[in-house]
Each structure stands twice: as structure tokens, then as C-alpha cells.
Amino acid sequence: xxxxxxxxxxxxxxxxxxxxxxxxxxxxxxxxxxxxxxxxxxxxxxxxxxxxxxxxxxxxxxxxxxxxxxxxxxxxxxxxxxxxxxxxxxxxxxxxxxxxxxxxxxxxxxxxxxxxxxxxxxxxxxxxxxxxxxxxxxxxxxxxxxxxxxxxxxxxxxxxxxxxxxxxxxxxxxxxxxxxxxxxxxxxxxxxxxxxxxxxxxxxxxxxxxxxxxxxxxxxxxxxxxxxxxxxxxxxxxxxxx
Numbered sequence: 001x002x003x004x005x006x007x008x009x010x011x012x013x014x015x016x017x018x019x020x021x022x023x024x025x026x027x028x029x030x031x032x033x034x035x036x037x038x039x040x041x042x043x044x045x046x047x048x049x050x051x052x053x054x055x056x057x058x059x060x061x062x063x064x065x066x067x068x069x070x071x072x073x074x075x076x077x078x079x080x081x082x083x084x085x086x087x088x089x090x091x092x093x094x095x096x097x098x099x100x101x102x103x104x105x106x107x108x109x110x111x112x113x114x115x116x117x118x119x120x121x122x123x124x125x126x127x128x129x130x131x132x133x134x135x136x137x138x139x140x141x142x143x144x145x146x147x148x149x150x151x152x153x154x155x156x157x158x159x160x161x162x163x164x165x166x167x168x169x170x171x172x173x174x175x176x177x178x179x180x181x182x183x184x185x186x187x188x189x190x191x192x193x194x195x196x197x198x199x200x201x202x203x204x205x206x207x208x209x210x211x212x213x214x215x216x217x218x219x220x221x222x223x224x225x226x227x228x229x230x231x232x233x234x235x236x237x238x239x240x241x242x
Contacts, residue, residue, distance in 0.1 A: 042242045045182065047072070049235025051122075052095030058239075063108035068116075072097045072235075082126055084222060086137055089126035089153070096121040099166065110173040116166045118188055120231065124157040126197075136203070139218040143203040143211055151201035153215055157193050157222070159231065164188040168233060180239045188231040195222045 041060035047053065047070070056070025073095050082091040101116030129152045130136045130145045137143070138153070145151040168186020175181060197219040203211040222228055 041066070043180075043239050044242075045070075045237050045239035047182075047235045047237030049184075049233065051097050051231070051233055051235065052093075056099075058103070064105050066103045066105075066112075068099075068101045068103055068114075070099050070101075072099075082124070084126075084218065086140060087128065087153075087218065089128045089155075092125040092127075094123045094125075096123075101166065101168075103170070110171050112170050112172065114166065114168040114170060114184065114186060118164050118166055120159045120162040120164050120188060120190060122159045122231070126155050126157055128153040130201075130203075138211070138214045139221065141205060141207075141209050141214050143205050143209075143214075145201060145203050147202040149201055151199070151203045151211065153197055153199050155195065155197035155219070157195045157228075159190045159193050162190050164190045164231070166233070172239065174241075178241055180241065181237070182239055183236045184233065186233045188233065189229060190231050191229055192223050192225070193228055195219055 041058075043058045043060075044055065045058065046055045049072070052072040052074040054070060054072040054074070056068050058066055058068040060066035075092065075094050082089045097118050097120050099116055099118035101114045103112045103114050105112045128136075129150065131150045132145055132148055134150065135142060135144050136151070143151070166186055166188045168184050170182060170184030170186075172180055172182035197215050199212050199215040205211070
């Protein structure tokens with residue numbers, strides 16, 4: 001699936017590059033006949049979302065096809081915690097993502113479909129601390145922290161050096177002849193992340209299940225669960241057209 005998606009994206013980008021070489025076009029609009037200039041539709045944008053904050057530059061080859069190159073990064077998250085198999089971890093996110101998208105506008109208006117690829121190098125520090133005498137769940141198993149210092153699980157989840165295909169949909173209405181806004185949702189297909197979870201302290205279970213063993217099983221499940229193969233994207237921003 002990942003290989004097919006990459007070939008599809010590369011085909012779209014190649015078609016976009018061919019369109020860039022086209023000359024100016026005559027476009028018939030509701031107001032009459034207008035000339036679409038190749039050199040006119042360049043724009044820059046600032047954006048923020050689930051993959052961090054950053055910006056992009058765009059070039060429209062014609063009213064139907066454009067290409068966008070952008071970067072998202074930074075320590076940003078929309079939530080202070082991450083739920084994994086019902087277990088809640090404190091989340092510290094470090095994004096590093098460079099992307100190239102072809103944006104196809106089927107009706108030459110504000111709606112577009114995006115297909116592209118990205119270099120993904122994201123890291124997520126995940127931490128969980130439970131006070132002495134508190135109950136908690138690991139891998140669906142209930143435990144009780146029984147040491148004076150409680151129990152903790154510290155780890156890291158990362159998508160390292162991945163070339164990931166992307167699909168999404170978006171809207172980019174104009175506010176003035178120069179300024180506009182946009183929003184986009186989609187997902188990158190990353191494959192499963194690298195993950196490490198390290199338990200500390202002690203915890204007991206009435207059935208005799210070992211705390212360390214269940215942490216290891218939760219780590220393995222994250223590595224193999226299809227849920228973590230996809231990196232969801234939702235972002236908003238403003239654009240300026242030259």
C-alpha cells in the first residue's frame with residue numbers, strides 16, 4: 001500500500017511539473033474573458049496544526065493544479081496527554097516535517113485535494129506517574145502502585161527518517177485580492193513508530209500479573225497496532241498571494 005501510494009503521488013507531482021511549463025491561458029469567467037498569467041499565482045502562507053507550526057510557498061501552474069513546499073516543526077501539541085490502550089501519558093512533542101504536495105482543484109475554486117510526500121522526523125516524549133496507593137491500568141490490566149514513591153512509566157515514541165505519502169482535502173477562500181485563509185485535514189502513512197517504555201517503582205495486581213511484563217506488552221502492541229501507522233493532520237493558516 002505504501003509503495004503504491006508513493007508511485008501515485010510521484011505521478012501527480014510529475015503531471016504538475018509538466019503543467020508549469022504551459023503558457024498563459026485564456027479563462028472564461030462569469031464576468032467575461034480573463035487571462036491567467038503563469039507568473040501571477042505565487043503565494044506564501046503561515047500555518048499551525050497537529051504537525052507543528054511553520055510555513056509554505058505555493059505555485060499554481062493553472063487554476064486547477066498547484067504545488068506547495070512547506071515545513072512544520074516545533075514543540076507544540078493540542079493536548080497535554082496521549083491515550084495509548086486506555087493508558088494516559090503526559091506528552092511532549094517535537095515535530096520536524098518537510099512536505100511537498102500537489103494541490104488539485106477540480107472546480108477551480110477554493111476547494112482542493114492534496115496528494116504528496118513528506119520527510120517525517122517526529123519525536124514524542126511520553127511520561128506517566130502514579131502516586132503511592134493509586135490504581136492505574138497498563139495494557140488493559142489494573143494495577144495498584146504499592147511503593148512509597150508510587151510507579152512511573154517513561155518512554156519515547158518516534159517516526160524517524162520516514163518518507164511518508166500523504167492525502168488530504170482543504171479549502172482556501174480569498175479574503176481580499178492578496179490575503180486569504182485556509183484549512184486542511186489529511187493523514188500521512190508512516191508505518192509503525194519506534195517506541196520504548198521503561199517502568200520504575202512497583203505495582204501489584206490481584207491476579208499476579210507482573211507490572212514490568214505488562215509494560216513490555218503495551219510497548220509491543222504500540223509497535224504492531226495499525227492505529228499508530230497513520231499520522232493525522234489538521235491545520236489552519238493565512239496566505240498572501242503575490
